[in-house]
Amino acid sequence: MYETCVVLFLFRSVEHTDGQSVLTDSLWRRYSEFELLRSYLLVYYPHIVVPPLPEKRAEFVWHKLSADNMDPDFVERRRIGLENFLLRIASHPILCRDKIFYLFLTQVFFFYLADSRLKALNATFRVKNPDKRFTDLKHYSDELQSVISHLLRVRARVADRLYGVYKVHGNYGRVFSEWSAIEKEMGDGLQSAGHHMDVYASSIDDILEDEEHYADQLKEYLFYAEALRAVCRKHELMQYDLEMAAQDLASKKQQCEELVTGTVRTFSLKGMTTKLFGQETPEQREARIKVLEEQINEGEQQLKSKNLEGREFVKNAWADIERFKEQKNRDLKEALISYAVMQISMCKKGIQVWTNAKECFSKM
Amino acid sequence: MGTLGGAGLAAAVAAGRARTLGMEGERRASQAPSSGLPAGGADGESPGGGAPFPGSSGSSAVLQAEVLDLDEDEDDLEVFSKDASLMDMNSFSPMMPTSPLSMINQIKFEDESDLKDLFITVDEPESHVTTIETFITYRIITKTSRGEFDSSEFEVRRRYQDFLWLKGKLEEAHPTLIIPPLPEKFIVKGMVERFNDDFIETRRKALHKFLNRIADHPTLTFNEDFKIFLTAQAWELSSHKKQGPGLLSRMGQTVRAVASSMRGVKNRPEEFMEMNNFIELFSQKINLIDKISQRIYKEEREYFDEMKEYGPIHILWSASEEDLVDTLKDVASCIDRCCKATEKRMSGLSEALLPVVHEYVLYSEMLMGVMKRRDQIQAELDSKVEALTYKKADTDLLPEEIGKLEDKVECANNALKADWERWKQNMQNDIKLAFTDMAEENIHYYEQCLATWESFLTSQTNLHLEEASEDKP
Numbered sequence: 001m002y003e004t005c006v007v008l009f010l011f012r013s014v015e016h017t018d019g020q021s022v023l024t025d026s027l028w029r030r031y032s033e034f035e036l037l038r039s040y041l042l043v044y045y046p047h048i049v050v051p052p053l054p055e056k057r058a059e060f061v062w063h064k065l066s067a068d069n070m071d072p073d074f075v076e077r078r079r080i081g082l083e084n085f086l087l088r089i090a091s092h093p094i095l096c097r098d099k100i101f102y103l104f105l106t107q108v109f110f111f112y113l114a115d116s117r118l119k120a121l122n123a124t125f126r127v128k129n130p131d132k133r134f135t136d137l138k139h140y141s142d143e144l145q146s147v148i149s150h151l152l153r154v155r156a157r158v159a160d161r162l163y164g165v166y167k168v169h170g171n172y173g174r175v176f177s178e179w180s181a182i183e184k185e186m187g188d189g190l191q192s193a194g195h196h197m198d199v200y201a202s203s204i205d206d207i208l209e210d211e212e213h214y215a216d217q218l219k220e221y222l223f224y225a226e227a228l229r230a231v232c233r234k235h236e237l238m239q240y241d242l243e244m245a246a247q248d249l250a251s252k253k254q255q256c257e258e259l260v261t262g263t264v265r266t267f268s269l270k271g272m273t274t275k276l277f278g279q280e281t282p283e284q285r286e287a288r289i290k291v292l293e294e295q296i297n298e299g300e301q302q303l304k305s306k307n308l309e310g311r312e313f314v315k316n317a318w319a320d321i322e323r324f325k326e327q328k329n330r331d332l333k334e335a336l337i338s339y340a341v342m343q344i345s346m347c348k349k350g351i352q353v354w355t356n357a358k359e360c361f362s363k364m
Numbered sequence: 365m366g367t368l369g370g371a372g373l374a375a376a377v378a379a380g381r382a383r384t385l386g387m388e389g390e391r392r393a394s395q396a397p398s399s400g401l402p403a404g405g406a407d408g409e410s411p412g413g414g415a416p417f418p419g420s421s422g423s424s425a426v427l428q429a430e431v432l433d434l435d436e437d438e439d440d441l442e443v444f445s446k447d448a449s450l451m452d453m454n455s456f457s458p459m460m461p462t463s464p465l466s467m468i469n470q471i472k473f474e475d476e477s478d479l480k481d482l483f484i485t486v487d488e489p490e491s492h493v494t495t496i497e498t499f500i501t502y503r504i505i506t507k508t509s510r511g512e513f514d515s516s517e518f519e520v521r522r523r524y525q526d527f528l529w530l531k532g533k534l535e536e537a538h539p540t541l542i543i544p545p546l547p548e549k550f551i552v553k554g555m556v557e558r559f560n561d562d563f564i565e566t567r568r569k570a571l572h573k574f575l576n577r578i579a580d581h582p583t584l585t586f587n588e589d590f591k592i593f594l595t596a597q598a599w600e601l602s603s604h605k606k607q608g609p610g611l612l613s614r615m616g617q618t619v620r621a622v623a624s625s626m627r628g629v630k631n632r633p634e635e636f637m638e639m640n641n642f643i644e645l646f647s648q649k650i651n652l653i654d655k656i657s658q659r660i661y662k663e664e665r666e667y668f669d670e671m672k673e674y675g676p677i678h679i680l681w682s683a684s685e686e687d688l689v690d691t692l693k694d695v696a697s698c699i700d701r702c703c704k705a706t707e708k709r710m711s712g713l714s715e716a717l718l719p720v721v722h723e724y725v726l727y728s729e730m731l732m733g734v735m736k737r738r739d740q741i742q743a744e745l746d747s748k749v750e751a752l753t754y755k756k757a758d759t760d761l762l763p764e765e766i767g768k769l770e771d772k773v774e775c776a777n778n779a780l781k782a783d784w785e786r787w788k789q790n791m792q793n794d795i796k797l798a799f800t801d802m803a804e805e806n807i808h809y810y811e812q813c814l815a816t817w818e819s820f821l822t823s824q825t826n827l828h829l830e831e832a833s834e835d836k837p
Binding site (some may be wrong): 140143144147148150151154155157158160161162164165168169171172175178179181182185186189193325329332333336337339340341343344347348350351354355357358361362364 | 641642645646649652653656659660663664666667670671673674677678680681684685687688691692695698702792795796799800803804806807809810811813814817818820821824
C-alpha cells in the first residue's frame with residue numbers, strides 16, 4: 001500500500017560559536033522513519049519520558065468519514081502531530097542535543113537501528129524489591145491511559161450525536177422553502193427561517209473540526225502514558241539485573257566459604273560428584289577457590305558499577321519525570337481551557353442563528 | 365374572535381329563523397329529536413353561532429342589515445334560509461335578547477376573545493378494568509356562564525370512544541366545516557403497550573385541545589351533542605347515543621355518498637381547486653415537518669444520554685491528577701449543567717412544537733375528508749342535473765330536488781369557505797407560535813451553556829493571575 005509522504009519544512013537555526021545561524025534544506029520523511037527515530041530515543045534515553053508520535057491509524061473516530069488514513073483532515077492532523085513531536089524533542093534539554101536527532105533533521109538517508117535491548121524492554125520478569133516511586137508511576141500511567149481512552153470514546157459518541165442534531169435541522173430548511181411556495185403571508189418568514197436552519201446545520205462541520213484538535217491534544221498524552229511505562233520498565237530491567245547479580249555474587253561467596261571451611265551447605269554439582277566419585281585433591285580445591293575468588297572480585301566490582309548505574313538512572317529519570325509532570329499539567333490545563341473556548345464559540349454561533357430564526361418566525 | 369360575537373350574530377339571525385323553519389323540515393326529520401326540542405315553533409330557534417363569516421365585520425354588517433330589514437319577502441327569507449341551514453340543527457336556543465339595539469352591542473364584541481364563556485379541562489386519566497376490556501376514562505370539567513346550560517359547572521368522565529362518537533356527530537351535522545382532529549386511536553411505531561404513561565398524557569393533552577377547539581368554534585360550540593357530551597351522566601349519554609338515525613339509514617347515506625363520489629368531481633369551482641391543491645401540498649409539508657421534528661427530539665435525547673456519561677469521566681480523571689483536580693472538576697460541572705440545559709430544551713420541544721405540528725398533520729387528513737364531503741354534495745347535485753338533461757328518471761320532481769340540492773351545495777361551499785379562512789388564520793398563528801417557541805428554547809439553551817463556560821474561563825484566568833502574583837516575590 002502506498003503511504004503518503006509527509007513534507008517537512010524545517011527551519012532550524014544552529015547556533016555556532018560565532019553566533020551564526022544556518023538554514024537547512026527541506027527533506028521528506030515518512031511516518032515509519034519517525035517511528036525509527038523514536039525507537040532509537042527510547043533505547044538510548046531510557047530514563048527520559050520520550051514524546052509520543054501521533055496515532056498510526058485513526059482511532060476514536062466520531063464519524064465514519066475520518067476513519068480513512070488518506071483522508072485530508074487526518075493527514076493534516078497527523079502533520080501537526082509529527083511537527084509537535086519534533087518540537088517537543090527540540091525543546092527537551094537533553095534530547096535536543098542528540099546527534100541522531102540532528103541527522104534525522106538533516107540527512108536524507110536515515111540509518112536503521114536494530115537494537116536487541118529494544119526487545120528486552122518487552123520481556124516480562126519479576127523484581128523482588130521494586131522502587132515504590134516507579135510502581136506508583138506505572139499505576140499512574142495505566143490510569144492515565146485508561147481514563148483518556150474512555151474520555152475520547154465518549155467524546156466521539158457525543159460528537160456523533162451533536163452532528164445528528166444539527167444536521168436534521170437542515171431538513172427544515174428544505175421543507176420550509178417548499179412550503180413557502182404555497183403560503184401568501186407566511187411565505188417570506190418561512191423562506192428566510194429555512195435559510196437560517198441551513199446555516200445552523202452546516203455550522204457543525206467547523207465546530208467538530210476544531211474539536212478534533214482538542215482530541216489530538218488528549219491523544220498525545222494517551223500515548224505519553226506508554227512512554228512513561230517504558231521508563232518504568234527500563235528501571236525494572238535494571239533492578240532485575242542488579243538483583244540477579246547480587247544473588248549470583250552471594251551464592252558464589254557462599255560456595256567459596258564452604259570450600260574453604262569444608263562444610264557443605266549449598267548444593268553444587270561438584271559437591272554431588274565428589275560425593276559419588278570421591279573427594280577432589282587439595283590442589284583441585286585450591287584452584288577452584290581461586291577461580292571463585294576472582295569471580296567474586298569481578299562480581300563485587302560489577303555490582304558496584306551496576307548500583308552506581310542504577311542510582312544515576314533513577315536520578316536522571318526522576319528529573320525528567322518531574323519535567324514531564326510540569327509539562328503535562330501545563331498542556332492539559334491549556335487543552336481544557338481551549339475546550340471551554342470552543343464551547344463558548346459554539347454557543348455564540350447558536351445564539352445568533354436562533355435569534356435570526358426567531359425573528360423570521362415572528363414575522364410570519 | 366369570540367363565540368359571544370358569534371352568538372350575537374346568531375341571535376340576530378334567529379329572529380328571522382322562525383319563519384323559515386318550515387322549509388327545513390326535510391333536514392330536521394332526519395335529525396334525532398334531541399333534548400326534547402320541538403321541530404317547529406319559536407323556541408326551535410337555533411342561534412347556531414352565525415359562524416360562516418367570522419371576524420369580517422363587513423359580512424356581519426350585511427347580516428345585521430338583513431336582520432333589521434325583516435320583511436315578508438320570500439326571497440330575503442330564502443337567502444336567510446340558506447344561511448340558516450348553516451346553523452347547527454341540533455343547537456339549543458339561548459335566552460338571548462332579540463332587540464336590535466342589544467344585537468348591535470353584541471356584534472360589536474365579536475372580535476374580543478376574552479369574552480369566552482365556556483371553559484373546559486381534560487385531566488385525571490383513570491384506568492377501568494372490566495371482564496371484557498380495560499379502558500381509560502378522562503375527567504372533563506366544564507365551567508360556563510351560558511344560560512342554556514343548566515348549571516355553571518359540570519364534571520363528567522368520558523372515554524376515547526365517546527370522543528369518537530362526538531366527532532362523528534359533528535361531522536354529520538356539519539359535513540363541510542373543519543372539525544378539529546382527534547388524537548390517533550393507536551400509534552404503531554414505538555408503542556410498547558397501549559397504556560404507557562407518555563401515550564396517555566399525550567392523548568389527554570390532545571383531547572383537551574380537541575374540546576377547546578370545538579368550544580372556540582363559532583358554530584360548533586353551540587352543537588347540542590357537544591353540550592350533552594360535556595354535561596350528561598354516563599347513562600344519559602349512552603341512551604342519547606342510541607338515538608340517532610338508524611344503522612340502516614346511515615348505511616344508506618354512506619352508500620349513496622360513495623356512489624356519487626365515484627362519479628368524480630367534474631365541476632369543482634376554481635377556488636376549491638386551489639383549496640384542494642393547497643391542502644395536498646400542505647399535507648405533504650406538514651407530514652415532513654412532523655417527521656423532522658420527531659427526529660430532532662430523538663437525536664437530542666440520544667445526545668443527552670451520551671452527555672450524561674461525559675461529565676463524570678472528568679471527575680474520575682481528577683482522582684489521579686493532583687494539580688488538575690480543580691480544573692477537571694470544574695469542567696465536569698460545566699458539562700453537567702449543559703446536560704441539564706439540554707434536557708430542558710428537549711422538554712420544551714415536546715411541549716410546544718411536537719403536539720402542534722402533529723395536530724396539523726391530523727388536521728390535514730381532516731381537510732381532505734372535508735373536501736371529499738363537499739365534492740360529494742356537489743356530485744349529488746351534478747347527478748340530478750345529468751338525470752334531468754338526459755331525461756333518465758322521472759323528470760317531474762327533479763327541478764324541485766335540484767333546487768334544494770343547489771341550496772345545499774351553496775350552503776356547503778359557503779360554510780367551507782368561511783371556515784377555511786378561519787382555519788388558515790389559526791394555523792398561521794399556531795405554527796408561528798410553535799416555531800417561535802422552539803427558537804426561544806434554543807436561544808435559552810445556548811445562553812445557559814455560554815454563561816456556564818464563560819464563568820469557568822473567568823475562574824481559570826483568575827486562578828492563573830493569582831498564581832502568577834504568588835510567584836512574584
